[in-house]
Amino acid sequence: MRPLGLAVVLLLNLTVVGQTPASQVPVIHFHSANRQIGLPVPGPEISEKKYIVQQMSGGVALFDCDNDGKLDMAVVNDSTIDHYKNSGGDPLITLYHQEDGLKFKDITKQAGLTRKGWGMGISVADYDNDGLLDIYVTGYGGNALYHNLGNCKFEDVTDKAGVGVGGFSTGSAWADYDRDGKVDLFVSRYIHTEVDRLNEIKTNYKGLMVEAPWGMHGESDLLFHNRGNGTFEDVSQKAGVSDPATHIGLGAVWGDYDNDGWPDLYVANDTEPNYLYHNKHDGTFEDVALLAGAAVSAEGQPLGSMGVDFGDFNNDGNLDITVATFAYQPIELHQGNGKGEFQDETWPAKTGQPSFRWVKWGIGFADLDNDGRQDIMVASGHIYTAIDTLPGEPGYKEPFLLYHNSGKGTFDEMAQASGLNDEPLQSRRGIAFGDINNDGNIDAVVFNQNQPPSVFINDTKNSNHRVLFKLVGTASNRAAIGARMVIETTTGEQMREVKAGSSYLSQSDLRLHFGLGKDATMTKVSIRWPNGKTEELKDVPADAIYTVIEGEGIKGKVALPAAGM
Numbered sequence: 001m002r003p004l005g006l007a008v009v010l011l012l013n014l015t016v017v018g019q020t021p022a023s024q025v026p027v028i029h030f031h032s033a034n035r036q037i038g039l040p041v042p043g044p045e046i047s048e049k050k051y052i053v054q055q056m057s058g059g060v061a062l063f064d065c066d067n068d069g070k071l072d073m074a075v076v077n078d079s080t081i082d083h084y085k086n087s088g089g090d091p092l093i094t095l096y097h098q099e100d101g102l103k104f105k106d107i108t109k110q111a112g113l114t115r116k117g118w119g120m121g122i123s124v125a126d127y128d129n130d131g132l133l134d135i136y137v138t139g140y141g142g143n144a145l146y147h148n149l150g151n152c153k154f155e156d157v158t159d160k161a162g163v164g165v166g167g168f169s170t171g172s173a174w175a176d177y178d179r180d181g182k183v184d185l186f187v188s189r190y191i192h193t194e195v196d197r198l199n200e201i202k203t204n205y206k207g208l209m210v211e212a213p214w215g216m217h218g219e220s221d222l223l224f225h226n227r228g229n230g231t232f233e234d235v236s237q238k239a240g241v242s243d244p245a246t247h248i249g250l251g252a253v254w255g256d257y258d259n260d261g262w263p264d265l266y267v268a269n270d271t272e273p274n275y276l277y278h279n280k281h282d283g284t285f286e287d288v289a290l291l292a293g294a295a296v297s298a299e300g301q302p303l304g305s306m307g308v309d310f311g312d313f314n315n316d317g318n319l320d321i322t323v324a325t326f327a328y329q330p331i332e333l334h335q336g337n338g339k340g341e342f343q344d345e346t347w348p349a350k351t352g353q354p355s356f357r358w359v360k361w362g363i364g365f366a367d368l369d370n371d372g373r374q375d376i377m378v379a380s381g382h383i384y385t386a387i388d389t390l391p392g393e394p395g396y397k398e399p400f401l402l403y404h405n406s407g408k409g410t411f412d413e414m415a416q417a418s419g420l421n422d423e424p425l426q427s428r429r430g431i432a433f434g435d436i437n438n439d440g441n442i443d444a445v446v447f448n449q450n451q452p453p454s455v456f457i458n459d460t461k462n463s464n465h466r467v468l469f470k471l472v473g474t475a476s477n478r479a480a481i482g483a484r485m486v487i488e489t490t491t492g493e494q495m496r497e498v499k500a501g502s503s504y505l506s507q508s509d510l511r512l513h514f515g516l517g518k519d520a521t522m523t524k525v526s527i528r529w530p531n532g533k534t535e536e537l538k539d540v541p542a543d544a545i546y547t548v549i550e551g552e553g554i555k556g557k558v559a560l561p562a563a564g565m
Helices: 006-011 081-087 385-389
Strands: 030-032 060-063 072-076 093-099 103-106 116-125 134-140 144-150 153-156 169-175 184-189 203-205 208-210 222-226 232-234 249-255 264-269 275-279 285-287 308-311 320-323 332-336 342-344 360-366 375-380 401-405 411-413 428-434 443-448 454-458 465-472 484-488 493-497 512-517 521-528 534-541 544-549 553-559
Touching: 060 116, 060 428, 060 443, 072 116, 072 134, 072 443, 116 169, 169 264, 184 249, 184 264, 208 385, 249 308, 264 308, 308 360, 320 360, 375 428, 375 443, 465 484, 465 521, 484 512, 493 512, 534 544, 534 553
Parallel strands: 169 249, 360 428, 465 544
Antiparallel strands: 030 454, 060 072, 072 093, 093 103, 116 134, 134 144, 134 169, 144 153, 169 184, 184 222, 203 208, 222 232, 249 264, 264 275, 275 285, 308 320, 320 332, 332 342, 360 375, 375 401, 401 411, 428 443, 443 454, 465 512, 484 493, 484 521, 521 534, 544 553
């Protein structure tokens, strides 16, 4: 969380969020849906956050916990120093089940999610290949693994599995890094701090004396290899991802950035260079971030990196990286060439200018208007409540950023026109993406500090076609985490990968979504399964949710509403 120098600031022509030109057409639009779905609406309260552990939470998740075809929602529960010390905190997460009529019901207690703690992040995966998605929760002081028993009932298997960890865990992400058919788990960790011995290390930030990570010691990261018997082995050091320099880790995401068929790992480090771990195919990794051009900014500075995501914003078949950063730093956009190298496109693509003032956290690529191009949505919020006392500074509660992909290598920021900032601002953290109401549009769930989460339903109206794919592995891991899909239409090609963990400490829908514009048919759909095997589908119609089983093709189809409805 280190700001760029004053000289850089003075050279920038900043775009102020909230001043959308009147002539701009809202091609993407959301509405706040908390009242509609039965969740409380975030209010105006602010509580002082003196310590880093109080500032960093938290994550959200969208996933189907009972295979009924509707996305359910999980949100971590943060805490306060006194509450955590006196009672051990609250249950690490709250689980909301989606009922009929787009209503959500809190089922945390009956689901068996009772382990207490200080929640930070969430990811999901089917670690035992039984067809049910399991939940991993990171937290301060200890993590939890919940095994899905069916019907959204869970068993706490943390101790048996050996993944409870300790310290200050933040990000988590799953992938089958050795392609043995079982997903493995990476956990990033943040600073070393103890609630029983808080010394309130003070840093002068613009005249405010605050606790900040500068000068604080980090904690090592962890990689757990799935043994296939319900337990995991810590292979962090052997694999080369233990972070011996103890950089300060936050968001993490897996993706095959060099197109060799093996999952690689990108880790956001706060105030330090980011990691890009290249998979060497032998159970080990090599950090190549500096050589690849994905470790620091275009100016050569490490940034306060928070949330991360892989996506293909220019539809060239190669994964690109976007990174959410601290105040007076730009959102990073690194364009991949598929050969292991990245070009910093932050300023040319116009993601830097509008984002510069804000503290950015949750971030993700998603095609929000189904035009066939991935947009970028960002959740923001400051970490210091006292920032409101400084004239001219961004407030503690900050606006969304929404970048519409022009298709010309640039983005147009349009959050104000989209309706995302119509509700009172909050200090937001994680964001998860998915089609909550199964209408073909990608919606979003966002974590608000000390408030209920915000749910935003995408009500964009146009005639663009779209499609979702639920992939089911057989020889590969059951949730097909790491699978790559390429669809072809008369307009061109698009590529997506199934990701378990991304954004800021959050989990998006595992189903792959494609906007198809005016194309009503995909001439070819190619799938590279996590084990490296491939298969193709021909002449697949748009406007449906498909279930595709490895080696068996399409085994389920649910029609989407007519485009524009």
